[in-house]
Structures are given as structure tokens and as C-alpha cells.
Amino acid sequence: MMLKPRMELGQHIRDCDSELFLIHTTDTPQTPPHSPRSTLAMPSELSFAVFKGSEAGKVVQSISTRERLLPDEVLLKVTHSGVCGTDVHFKSKDIVLGHEGVGIIEQIGSGVKAFSVGDRAGFGFLQNACENCAQCRASDEIYCHSRQIYGLGILDQGSFATYSIQKAAFIFPIPSKLDSAYAAPLMCAGATVFNALFTGNVRPADRVGVIGVGGLGHLAIQFAAKMGCEVTVFSSSDSKKQEALQLGATEFYATRGMKTLEGAKEINHLLVTTSAQPDWDLYIPIMAPRGTIFPLSVSQENLVVPYMPLVVGGLRIQGSLVCSRGVHSKMLEFAATQGIKPFVETFDMSVEGIEQAFERMEQGKLRYRAVLVAKQ
Numbered sequence: 001m002m003l004k005p006r007m008e009l010g011q012h013i014r015d016c017d018s019e020l021f022l023i024h025t026t027d028t029p030q031t032p033p034h035s036p037r038s039t040l041a042m043p044s045e046l047s048f049a050v051f052k053g054s055e056a057g058k059v060v061q062s063i064s065t066r067e068r069l070l071p072d073e074v075l076l077k078v079t080h081s082g083v084c085g086t087d088v089h090f091k092s093k094d095i096v097l098g099h100e101g102v103g104i105i106e107q108i109g110s111g112v113k114a115f116s117v118g119d120r121a122g123f124g125f126l127q128n129a130c131e132n133c134a135q136c137r138a139s140d141e142i143y144c145h146s147r148q149i150y151g152l153g154i155l156d157q158g159s160f161a162t163y164s165i166q167k168a169a170f171i172f173p174i175p176s177k178l179d180s181a182y183a184a185p186l187m188c189a190g191a192t193v194f195n196a197l198f199t200g201n202v203r204p205a206d207r208v209g210v211i212g213v214g215g216l217g218h219l220a221i222q223f224a225a226k227m228g229c230e231v232t233v234f235s236s237s238d239s240k241k242q243e244a245l246q247l248g249a250t251e252f253y254a255t256r257g258m259k260t261l262e263g264a265k266e267i268n269h270l271l272v273t274t275s276a277q278p279d280w281d282l283y284i285p286i287m288a289p290r291g292t293i294f295p296l297s298v299s300q301e302n303l304v305v306p307y308m309p310l311v312v313g314g315l316r317i318q319g320s321l322v323c324s325r326g327v328h329s330k331m332l333e334f335a336a337t338q339g340i341k342p343f344v345e346t347f348d349m350s351v352e353g354i355e356q357a358f359e360r361m362e363q364g365k366l367r368y369r370a371v372l373v374a375k376q
Contacts, residue, residue, distance in 0.1 A: 046075065051098070051160035051354055053091040059354045064096060064156050066165060071111035074168045076103035076121060081159035081349065082185040083357045083370035085215065085275070086125075086298060090151045091358065098372075099125050099150035100187040101159025101166075102180045112168040120180065121171045122332075124187035125322045127153045128167050142324045159184075160354060160372065172329055175336035185215070185342040185369040186335055191322040193220040193271065194331040196294040197227060200318060202269050204228030207288070209267040210249075213240040216273035216296055218368045219342060221247040224271075226338040232267060234283075243343075255279075261286050273297055280305050290314045342369045349374040 050064045069075060082100025090097060102122040105115055115121060129136050129144035136144050148154055157164050174183045193216055202208060208224040209232045210217050217233070224231045225248025233244040238254040245252060253261060259282075266288035272278060275297045284306060287293070293315065295303060305317065323331055334340070345360070347353035349372040357370035 046163075046165065048163040049161065050096045050156075050158065051349075051351060052096050053093045055092060055094070057092040059091065059097070059160075059351050059358075061351055062096075064161065064163075064165075069107055069109045069165065071109040072168055073109045073165050074105050074112060074115055074121070074171065075107040076101070076123075076164050076166060076171070077106050077374075078103040078159055078161050078164050078349070079374050079376070080180045080184040081161075081372040082187060082189065083347075083354070083361065083372060084185075084188050085361065086150065086188070087160075088358055088361060089298065093151070095151060095155040096158035096161060097354070098159030098161065099123070100184045100189070101164055102174060102184045102187070103164065106163075109168065115168055115171070115173075120174045122174050122183055122187045123159070123164070123166045123171045124191055124328065125150045126170060126324070128170055131169070139326045140324050142321055160349070162349075162374065170325065172325075172332060175332055177336040178332065179341075181344055181346065181371050181373065182335075182341045183332070184371050185219075185344060186332060186340075188322060189215050189219055189342070189369060190223075190331055190335060190340075191328050192216055192296055192320070193273070194223050194334070195323040195327055196220075196271055196296060196318070196320040197223055197269075198323075198327055198330065199320070200269060200292055200294060202227060202229060205230065206268040207232060207265055209234060209270040209283070209286075211235075211270065211272045211278050211283070212274035213244050213368075214273060215366070215368045217271075218243070218247055219340070220271050220273055220296075221249050222338075222340045223334070225249070226334070226340060230265070232264065234261075234278075255282060258282060267291060269294065271296055275299050277301060277303070284309045284313070284315070287313060287315055290316070292316045292318050294318050294320050296320060343367050344369050344371045346371050346373050348372065 047065045051059050052062050054060045080102045081098045087097050105119045128148040129141040130146040206229050208229045210220045211234045213235050231249045232251040233249040234253050234255050236256045241252045264286045268288050268291050270293045272295045347357045360366045
């Protein structure tokens, strides 16, 4: 499979100096680790640069400060962060932005056993859960009623930052075959499409339809194709046809102006990756009996679908957010072994770089995921 190389946009940010960073120690200095998983001596205060939203809708640089790590936390030096459409929704909120983070663990809390200093790890949309409810015990933490998720949970930590403090139980080792710039978008976008396919009981040789070739859609095509499915792609025009076929699609339809999809094979699973609702009169007639429709994007609109065709065809509409932890780990391993790579454009991890990424995303010019890269 041929994929586009990463597109380098913008200028490199300056070295991490006192303005952008870092960790201040006012008591015992750090000492070298005595074992690969040493917690190191904890500084009395952790302080580092972060990038937040603001009431004006502008990205601002700020400082996040914690007294010290809790026993179940890790400190990651962020090297890469994906930029998600959800980040745009929160840019007018006073929170640290970003939830597609990849970095290197620099410190671990006293109770952390699964990770060591120097490990490469990533974190995503799900920040924490109670781990005691029925959902958590069934490994469905994403549906925990006490879950903490991006934008509504831990607000002073994120991936648009020089460092990030995360719960060790909710970060993931990054497979060695997976480049950090590719891993970052998978932490949310990859988790979104993979969860629908994996938990939706999609099987090899099933026909999967993907509406939209964008940040989610271009990953959905790859995952479904690598799972052995026949993939039919629907896009408004044929401008992305060659890319869709290159990514693994077997059929492509440019739907603008179409009244019917005559000749299209029946679809067992339809992934809606666009924020705008599709023309259901176009798609429901090609759904196979007992087929499933997965709305995957964020929208404030009500979902309005024809009633009787759902009843007569035994169709299901299945909501799907992102992966719970076990499925998330499988997603990363699958992406690494199958060579699934997002198309990415890279930007500086800076106010200017973030604003550039937002602008290209809002203008619809991004192909297809933005990744912020920290100066090393």
C-alpha cells in the first residue's frame, strides 16, 4: 500500500527554555534510577507549559502546576499530539487542549508497576474510570457512569503541552513498529473507527460502507480492508477516489446529485464519519437486512431517520464512542502489524502551530490528520 508522506508545515519551535517549560525542584534533587522502573526522587513541584482554550476562542499558552505525582500517575514528556475535531469544539473553554498524546515517560508514581521510566506511551479520550462498576468489570470502561473523558474530566492536563500527567492505568504502550507521528491520531480517531468495527462484530468478507474520506474515514477504510472486508466508499465528489482505492476500498461512489445508488452492493455495516447527516433516502435502500449503521462523528443535531425502513429491514443504529482499554490495545497492535498509517500534516507544538492546524481543519483543507510535534 502506498501512502502519502507526512507534510511538513510551519517552522520548528524554539528549544524548551524557561518560558515553555518545566519541572522545578525545591527540595531533594533527582537521583539516577537504581532500576529500569525507578520512580526517581519526586520533586516538590511539577510545573510545565500547556496550551489552553480561552473564552475568545484563541489558543493561549499557560502553566500547569502540580505539587507532585500521585502513586497511580505518570509524567510523560509529550513528543507528538494529534489534533481532533473535538479540540476545535473546546477551544473556547478554559481547559488544556488535546487528547491524542504520545510521549516518553519521565517519572512514575510509587504504585505504578506496568510502566518504566523511558517507555514510550500514549493516551486518548478516556482519562479515568471507577473500575468497580458493572461496566468496568466487563471491560467496558468507556461506558462507566463515573468515567472521566476529555473536556469533562481532568481539565488541567492534555496533549497540547510540553508534559502531561496521566493515570497509568489509562495510558498505552506504543508498539515499536508504530511511528509516534502515526500513533498520535490513532489514540482517538483510530480508536473511534476500530471500536465500531471490532465491537460491532464485523467479519471478514462483510461489506462495509464508509461515508466520508476525512480524518475518520481514511482510517476506517484501512482498518476495514485489513480486516478482510469489502469496503465501499461514499464521498461527495470523486476528488478523493484514487486515495480511497489506494487505502483499500473496492468500490467508490461520488454521491453529489445522486438520487439513488443503483448498482451498489448491499452494505452490512455503514460507518458515518461525516459531521453532517447523510441523505438516508440514498443509503437505507442499499443496507442489507439486519445491517448496522454506526454514527461516529460529533454532532449537535438530532438523528432523524426514516422509521418504517428500519423496522422492515431489521436495521440497527449502533452508537459508538471510542475503545475501552482492552480494545484500544488491540487497535494499536493491529495498526502496527498491518501497517495502518494515517495521512498526517505536521505542525509545531506552539500557539502558532496549533492555530495553523485548526485553520486548515476548519477550512476543510487538511488531509487528513494534523499532528503537533514538539522540538526535541
